[in-house]
Amino acid sequence: MSQRRVFRRFVLPIAWLLIGAVIAVSLVSIAFTGSSSANDDQLYPTGEVPAETVTVEKSTVENTLAITGTIKLDDAQTLNAPVDGVVNWAFVKPGDNVSKGDRIFQIRAETQPEATNTTSSADNESDAAEQVQQPAKAVVAYHDVRATATGKVGKFAIELNDEVTKGAALGKVQPQNFKAVGTINPLDRYRLMEGAREAEITIDGGPEPFVCKNLSVADSASESIDQEQGSEAANEETITGLGSEPGQEQPGGASGSEISCVVPEDVVVFDGLSMRMDIDAGSAENVLTVPVTAVRGLVGQGAIWVLNDKGKEIRTEVELGVTDGKVVEVVSGVKSGAEVLRYVPGSNPVPETEPGMEFYP
Missing domain, CATH: 1.20.5 (Single alpha-helices involved in coiled-coils or other helix-helix interfaces)
Structure with missing residues (x-):
């Protein structure tokens, strides 16, 4: 085989x-x-998710805010009657350009003083005397209404010789000054606490980017108070006299906040133009930083959670500096290379929905 x-x-x-x-x-x-197998047993799920951490490292923080908005004319200033009376004179006509403090109207007001008592002797009674009330002459006063701002006079709301009451609107003065106006996120206001006073304005298709000064953030409450006080102060000038001629020179008796700055007079802009406002609020080079989500409190003093050698989370007080809304400078309290929690314990990380400072409740 x-x-x-x-x-x-x-x-x-x-x-x-x-x-x-x-x-x-x-x-x-x-x-x-x-x-x-023994290896498979090590992969058995425990239901615990390890905390996400980051390392404290050095970087440069540039605190620059970019805000969109529009170019706007200053609000028209209303001319109010300071007293009850008759509008007997207008020093200008609608469309005229005036300067702040120029006289616009004159109001004639009459006040009746109390009657005075006089004594006269009777013909048939030598010692008797009777009290006779003599009506006092009316006192005429002239009150000037002056321009509260430099600008152009609008259409009059009254006619000459009209009777008006105190506070009545007589007309308006439209200033020819422009402002760049935007809205700032309330949280981002913390980034301006160092006192930025100017911004760079960019208008697509317009002039070269220019510096806009007198940067200010206004709340609605303070705006209304300022306007009311300005109106009262401008119309407070009054003059008193008898038989003064019209025209005679007489001595004078607030979800977000609005951010704005004054456009220079030599820059050509128009009401309603869209613009971008870039605000440089400071910077810090080669400094220790952590994400803002890792810090509780972002102004002056704050706290972060550092992991020690055994992986235990230790609350650590730190001194904070400049922030760009994403990371924040750590001035003191932690060393470079330290491992910290990326999110404050108990916070609820959510995706950022709009530009500005990150916020995790």
């Missing part, structure tokens, strides 16, 4: 039989003991 024939008839069938036996044993083992 040849070797090939022996291999086919005896060796090959025995080999297949052995392979089948091994497979059968393996299937029985899996069925009754499972396929778990």
Whole structure:
């Protein structure tokens, strides 16, 4: 019998039989003991998610705010009657340009003093005397209404010789000054606490970017108070006299906050133009920084959570500096390379929905 024939008839069938036996044993083992191993047990889920951390590192913080808005004319200033009386003179006409303090109207007001008592002797009684009340003459006073701002006089709200009451609107003066006006996120106001006083204004398709000065943030409450006080102060000048001629010179008796700055007079702009306001509120180079989400409190003093050698979270007080809304300078309280929690414990990280300072409640 040849070797090939022996291999086919005896060796090959025995080999297949052995392979089948091994497979059968393996299937029985899996069925009754499972396929778990010591390594698999280490991957068993525990329900705990490790806290996300970041490293304190050095970088440059540039605190620059970019705010969109529009170019606006200053608000028109209303001319109010300071007293009850008659509008007997107008020193200008609608459309005239006036300067702040120029006389616009004159109001004639009459006041009636109390009657005086006089004594007269009777013809038939030598010692008797009777009291006679003599009506006093009316006192005429002239009150000037002056321009509260430099600008153009609008259409009069009254006619000459009209009677008016105190506080009545007589007309308006429209200033020819422009402001760049935008809205600042309340949280971003913390970034301006160092006292930025100017901004760079860019108008697409307009003049070269220019510096806009007298940067201010106004709340609605303070705006209304300022306007009311300005109106009262401007119309407080009064003059008193008898028979004064018209025209005779007489001595004078607040979700976001609005941010604005004054456009220079030599820059040509128009009411309603869209603009971008870039505010440089300071910078810090090569300083220790952490994300703002890692800090509780972002002004002056704050706290971060540092991981020690054993992985324990340690609340650490730190002194803070400049922030750009994404990261904040850590002046003192922690060293470079320290590992800190990326989010304040108990906060609820949410995606940022709009530009500005990141905020995690």
